[in-house]
Amino acid sequence: MKEYLYLFLAVLFISCNSGNQNRYVISSREPINIDSAYSGSCPSLFKTKDGALIISWLRDISDTQAVLCYAEAVNGKDFGPAKVVAGSDNAYPHGENLPRVIKTPDGRILAAWGASNPNPANRYSGLVYYNWSSDNGKHWTVPQALSKDPNSIDQRYFDVDILKDGRAAVIWLDNRKITDKEGSALYFATFNENNELENERTVGVTCCQCCRTDLFVDKDGNVHMVYRKIINDSIRDMVHSVSFDNGNTFSVPQRISPDNWVVNGCPHTGPAMAQTPEGLSFVWYTAGNGAGVYYTSSEDNGKTFSEREPVSARPSAKHPQIQITGDGKQWIVWDEGSSRGGRIGLEIRSPEGKKLEHIYLTDSVGTASFPVIKPSSGDQLIVAFSGRQNAANKEQVFYKIINEEY
Numbered sequence: 288m289k290e291y292l293y294l295f296l297a298v299l300f301i302s303c304n305s306g307n308q309n310r311y312v313i314s315s316r317e318p319i320n321i322d323s324a325y326s327g328s329c330p331s332l333f334k335t336k337d338g339a340l341i342i343s344w345l346r347d348i349s350d351t352q353a354v355l356c357y358a359e360a361v362n363g364k365d366f367g368p369a370k371v372v373a374g375s376d377n378a379y380p381h382g383e384n385l386p387r388v389i390k391t392p393d394g395r396i397l398a399a400w401g402a403s404n405p406n407p408a409n410r411y412s413g414l415v416y417y418n419w420s421s422d423n424g425k426h427w428t429v430p431q432a433l434s435k436d437p438n439s440i441d442q443r444y445f446d447v448d449i450l451k452d453g454r455a456a457v458i459w460l461d462n463r464k465i466t467d468k469e470g471s472a473l474y475f476a477t478f479n480e481n482n483e484l485e486n487e488r489t490v491g492v493t494c495c496q497c498c499r500t501d502l503f504v505d506k507d508g509n510v511h512m513v514y515r516k517i518i519n520d521s522i523r524d525m526v527h528s529v530s531f532d533n534g535n536t537f538s539v540p541q542r543i544s545p546d547n548w549v550v551n552g553c554p555h556t557g558p559a560m561a562q563t564p565e566g567l568s569f570v571w572y573t574a575g576n577g578a579g580v581y582y583t584s585s586e587d588n589g590k591t592f593s594e595r596e597p598v599s600a601r602p603s604a605k606h607p608q609i610q611i612t613g614d615g616k617q618w619i620v621w622d623e624g625s626s627r628g629g630r631i632g633l634e635i636r637s638p639e640g641k642k643l644e645h646i647y648l649t650d651s652v653g654t655a656s657f658p659v660i661k662p663s664s665g666d667q668l669i670v671a672f673s674g675r676q677n678a679a680n681k682e683q684v685f686y687k688i689i690n691e692e693y
Contacts, residue, residue: 312663315488321368329353330671330684332661336392336449340663342671343388344365344684345380345400349477353378355400357388357424358539363663364688372398374418374430379403379441382606382657382673383499383555384413384443385570397478399457400461401443408462412441415459419482428487434474439463441471444499444557450533451508454478458502458512460494460523470517471496475534490537491528493517499557506562509588510534513543513558519550525571527589533650543583544595548575556605563638564615569683570598570607572621578602580621584640598634599623609667610660616643618689620658629654631672648687649674666690 326347334343340360345353346369355375358366378386378400386400399417406412416430433442445459455478460471473491476484494500495515503511510530515523524547526540543558557573566586573581580598585591598607603624610618615638622629630650635643648670650653655674663669671686 321358321366326681327353327356327598327684328380328673328682329382329385329657330659330673330686332659332669332671333385333387333389334520335390336662338363338664339390340364340366340661340669341388341390342669343386343398345378345386346371347380348376350465351379351403352376353380353397355386355388357635360663363488363665363667369601370424372400372420372424373427375400375416377402377416377430379413383497384445385499385657385659387445387447389447389449389455391449391455394421394423395482396424397447397455399445399447400532401445404440405614406440409441412462414440415445415457417457417484421482429483432681433457433459433476433484434461434463434487442474443515444497446500446502448502448504448510450477450504451509452533454480456502456504456510456534457484458500460496460500460514461489462688463489464492466492467488468493468517468520470494472511473500473514475512475537479533486534491516491540495523495553497553497555501557501559503560503562505567506640508533508629509568510537511560511589512537513560513571515554515557515571516540516542518542521551522546522575522666523548523554524573524575525569527560527567527569527585538589541589541592543569543571543585543589543592544573544579544581546573546595548573550574554605559608561609561611561617563611563617565638565640568609568611568617568636568640570609570619570621572605572607573674574602578604580604580607580619580623582619582636582640593640596640603629604632606657608658608660610662612662612666612668614638614666618660618668620648620660620672622656622658622672629656629674631655631670631674633670649685653680654682663688
């Protein structure tokens with residue numbers, strides 16, 4: 288399986304029409320190949336404390352394995368040469384289990400990725416591995432699985448973020464359950480200054496086994512978790528939990544929307560959240576009381592939520608992500624199918640949640656899926672995603688640079 292990794296540059300211009308409403312126009316150039324000698328997939332984005340942007344992806348080394356690569360852009364758009372994370376050659380590509388390369392405020396780099404771990408108990412199980420570099424990627428520690436507990440044989444659908452004290456934290460789904468009910472357990476842990484995982488503990492139960500989780504640290508240092516929970520043995524809805532003490536304790540999970548989606552299986556599409564000047568915003572997919580991608584917000588740290596609003600009412604719309612620019616605007620991306628393939632959608636909302644624009648970043652020729660988005664510099668954002676230009680082409684990874692101009 289050879290998938291070439293490309294960069295796709297575009298500019299999004301904002302102009303005013305006669306009604307003083309903003310109109311968004313896309314113009315694109317030919318794709319730029321970031322890793323031309325190799326195939327790749329699963330892009331992810333991270334912005335450092337000093338404003339640099341890191342893009343990471345998986346470079347294929349066989350039909351079933353890959354190696355984790357990353358590149359850094361100090362100015363937010365011009366990426367340096369690709370670097371390989373040593374020891375990551377067991378990585379297994381999966382769009383809901385994206386790899387991560389992040390940098391702590393003291394300059395250490397943490398890399399994490401999923402790997403296949405078939406065993407007699409579950410031939411589909413996997414592990415999450417991590418390692419560290421303290422010299423800007425020249426040398427790496429020996430990779431380790433998240434948990435040293437031999438009973439932990441299935442670790443997947445993880446996320447990482449930086450706590451207010453500068454430590455890295457991680458959440459993941461794990462087979463080690465404290466209940467006989469269906470679902471995985473949600474675990475939380477932190478890394479110390481010696482690059483060791485510590486404080487590992489269960490923070491959630493009966494979680495949907497194959498949907499990605501979202502770990503988010505807000506501007507006040509509060510630690511949020513959003514994930515799909517199995518409720519009453521049949522409903523699979525999104526829940527939110529928050530910690531006001533740097534991850535030591537978490538609130539009781541609250542549903543962000545009473546979708547009441549009864550489904551006997553895992554949708555493979557997780558949630559995302561962000562913080563606006565008005566509070567918290569959430570996006571997710573459900574097929575409860577109408578299939579599609581939805582939006583809700585909370586002004587009281589998750590005690591109550593606004594009534595959900597559709598972002599895309601297409602049943603094929605999935606895998607949403609959301610980010611906020613400096614002016615408070617909310618930028619939502621997702622993927623959805625069409626008769627000619629898949630495409631990436633973009634919706635822009637005001638800080639208060641009012642819809643400003645709804646457009647598509649890609650045409651519907653071929654496929655496009657699993658978008659990620661991140662502000663880079665000034666009024667600029669980057670959207671990265673996987674896709675094919677047409678059915679005859681192999682899957683590629685693109686990103687678009689989006690600029691706001693007034």
